[in-house]
Amino acid sequence: NAGVTQTPKFRVLKTGQSMTLLCAQDMNHEYMYWYRQDPGMGLRLIHYSVGEGTTAKGEVPDGYNVSRLKKQNFLLGLESAAPSQTSVYFCASGAAVSYNEQFFGPGTRLTVL
Amino acid sequence: GQQVMQIPQYQHVQEGEDFTTYCNSSTTLSNIQWYKQRPGGHPVFLIQLVKSGEVKKQKRLTFQFGEAKKNSSLHITATQTTDVGTYFCAVPQGGSEKLVFGKGTKLTVNP
Numbered sequence: 300n301a302g303v304t305q306t307p308k309f310r311v312l313k314t315g316q317s318m319t320l321l322c323a324q325d326m327n328h329e330y331m332y333w334y335r336q337d338p339g340m341g342l343r344l345i346h347y348s349v350g351e352g353t354t355a356k357g358e359v360p361d362g363y364n365v366s367r368l369k370k371q372n373f374l375l376g377l378e379s380a381a382p383s384q385t386s387v388y389f390c391a392s393g394a395a396v397s398y399n400e401q402f403f404g405p406g407t408r409l410t411v412l
Numbered sequence: 413g414q415q416v417m418q419i420p421q422y423q424h425v426q427e428g429e430d431f432t433t434y435c436n437s438s439t440t441l442s443n444i445q446w447y448k449q450r451p452g453g454h455p456v457f458l459i460q461l462v463k464s465g466e467v468k469k470q471k472r473l474t475f476q477f478g479e480a481k482k483n484s485s486l487h488i489t490a491t492q493t494t495d496v497g498t499y500f501c502a503v504p505q506g507g508s509e510k511l512v513f514g515k516g517t518k519l520t521v522n523p
Binding site: 339340342391399401403404 | 421442443445453454455456457460462500502504509510511512513514515516
């Protein structure tokens with residue numbers, strides 16, 4: 300089992316460019332999440348999904364879009380990157396049970412110049 | 413929405429000293445989870461507390477859930493350099509599908 304994988308691991312963008320971050324999980328989890336982590340801010344939820352074909356906004360959704368076309372994949376898109384989106388992005392997944400723990404991917408370090 | 417305050421933000425100890433981080437909520441919690449993130453790594457689940465007054469141990473780590481289920485603590489006895497990292501608490505928001513994370517306590521250990 301690979302668990303939760305993320306691609307790419309690192310990326311540098313120029314302001315205004317677009318990109319997609321891919322998250323994949325092989326644990327058959329219903330729930331998937333995208334977080335961003337900034338110094339001193341902890342983990343903040345961007346968007347999440349409770350099942351294939353569903354998405355919902357989290358705490359900081361502006362400037363991002365997501366899609367969950369397949370149960371095992373959760374994509375995070377930046378249509379027009381801004382320097383404020385420089386961050387480390389973590390994907391996570393969890394089972395649809397009460398009190399579910401979350402399993403995190405290794406992260407993507409994104410720099411927007 | 414649900415918020416949780418975690419203190420301290422930073423803690424620096426000498427190897428062998430004890431360490432404690434606290435999480436506090438203004439509302440009663442159904443459960444609380446704890447995660448550890450090593451430097452350069454990703455958060456890893458440590459434990460979940462559900463019952464009022466619950467105490468769980470994992471080797472040198474002791475986790476407590478308050479009687480009122482509004483606070484929790486993680487205590488490490490005799491820290492080692494392998495304990496270095498950031499410790500986060502996380503609590504459910506709304507239903508069980510979302511978590512809100514505390515801002516974390518960054519622990520450094522001087523050998």
